[in-house]
Amino acid sequence: MKYLAEFQNPDLAKGLLDDIRATVTRPWALMEVCGGQTHTIIRHGIDQLLPDEVELIHGPGCPVCVTPLEVIDKAMEIASRPEVIFCSFGDMLRVPGTDRDLFRVRGEGGDVRVVYSPLDALDIARENPHREVVFFGIGFETTAPPNAMAVHQARKQDIRNFSMLVSHVRVPPAIEAIMTSAECRVQGFLAAGHVCSVMGMEEYPGLAEKFRVPIVVTGFEPLDILEGVRRTVRQLERGEHTVDNAYPRAVRPEGNPAARAMLEDVFEVTDRAWRGIGVIPQSGWRLADKYRDQDAEHRFDVTGITTCEPSACRSGEVLQGLLKPHECEAFGTTCTPRTPLGATMVSSEGACAAYYLYRRLGTPAANREASPVG
């Protein structure tokens, strides 16, 4: 397939790996903050192909996984109401809340529908003027612009029965939280290319300077990842810490001005809880005051919800890069994609799901023998 096959070329991959091997002289720990990159790394065995000195740590880059339990419970509370049609991307339906998930709500009679775009939910609202239509707006900077557009369009078209349950998160404050954590081992970041295609790169030089870490904007195909690693390792070996763009075919320094203008109009920055991690200051977006009547939390007054994470699930440690998924006692036994205990096993971008799907069931050495892709 054009524009994909070129970035999976084994000969070019070997050349990049040889270059990394020739450059590295000591151990380095790099973090990717994107679930799509995590899946590429595990699916293609990139972490196993890299020299032993280069460790890839998976960060909190899966949007479904970091959506806080309290918001999942609020979604179920709203979706249970008879007047509501609750619309969501499919991944969210199986994310465990405190005592059930949205699939269970649907089984109990809730009108929960899977949509592929927030604008689909807007169409449903237009077609059902006597019902309340709520869209579950979650994710990073990448999914925020279309969600902002849906809210903006609802206002413009006077579709009053449409609202949004918003739980958007922002990557730069998460990098700051990771770097200030006492257990942090990260020495360089592969920044998520799709996030930077929207937001540009201007939020990152301050972080690179403050924490003296290289930040390399990186794409999603195997060669993209290897090029991101190569540039990060090169900086580390030279003692540099700049922001570099290894994904110029999609990312411009200024990002996407139209998308950013839409975000600025509809959302405002707020503190946000990340599932398994806790509250990170200024790390999220909520609807701006002028759109408050389209905020489902206000419209349905879902307050007073107390939550309790299942103690067996260690996804908080997985999301912070402190634990590899197969090091969790429940991995592959009581927790599988069919019986997930945590969101990181549910989502198509979750690290636990990636390790399970691509048969990372044990130590790296055992995986080299057991993995069909290693």
Ligand code: SF4
């Ligand atoms: S394997 Fe399951 S229980 Fe363990 S951290 Fe992952 S999602 Fe949670």
